[in-house]
Amino acid sequence: MCAKKKTPDFETSLSQLETMVNQLEQGELSLEQSLQTFEQGVRLTRECQSILADAEQKVQMLIEQNGELKEVPFDLPEE
Numbered sequence: 001m002c003a004k005k006k007t008p009d010f011e012t013s014l015s016q017l018e019t020m021v022n023q024l025e026q027g028e029l030s031l032e033q034s035l036q037t038f039e040q041g042v043r044l045t046r047e048c049q050s051i052l053a054d055a056e057q058k059v060q061m062l063i064e065q066n067g068e069l070k071e072v073p074f075d076l077p078e079e
Contacts, residue, residue: 010051
């Protein structure tokens, strides 16, 4: 049995991104802190994009059969 990497949910990641943007916009971080914050922001952005892509794929897997919606099993690819 493989252990899956625990990733924060979309809302948490988005909130963290908003906080980082505010910190960067205030201009009070040192250059090194700004670069670290930017790198973390890029990572979180990619995680959010992945979460959204997975959600979009899951929604697309809902198909209509005989006038009823049926959900097709969805398995996330192993990373």
